[in-house]
Amino acid sequence: MYQKENRMLCYFCQQLKNANIIYCEYHAFLKCVKYDIVRQSYLFNWYVHGTDLHEFYAVLPSQNPETFKYVSIYIYHLMNAVNDI
Numbered sequence: 001m002y003q004k005e006n007r008m009l010c011y012f013c014q015q016l017k018n019a020n021i022i023y024c025e026y027h028a029f030l031k032c033v034k035y036d037i038v039r040q041s042y043l044f045n046w047y048v049h050g051t052d053l054h055e056f057y058a059v060l061p062s063q064n065p066e067t068f069k070y071v072s073i074y075i076y077h078l079m080n081a082v083n084d085i
């Protein structure tokens, strides 16, 4: 991440896609190129919805035990990748 105009921009997307994208939870969860492998392995093997912001917010508070388990597993691996900078 790097700072531009008091906003944290994603360093990885800037370097790999030449895109100035604000780094946030949504970006890391569903969009950032740095986490594509984690996303493919632990999210898109069960998640069949879109990657728009409203769908992101619809999945996180799920009361379905299976969805909760899979989201938790994905977040665990995503956070390991985030902390492995």
Ligand SMILES: [Zn+2]
Binding pocket: 010, 011, 012, 013, 014, 021, 027, 031, 032, 033, 034
């Ligand atoms: Zn990014």
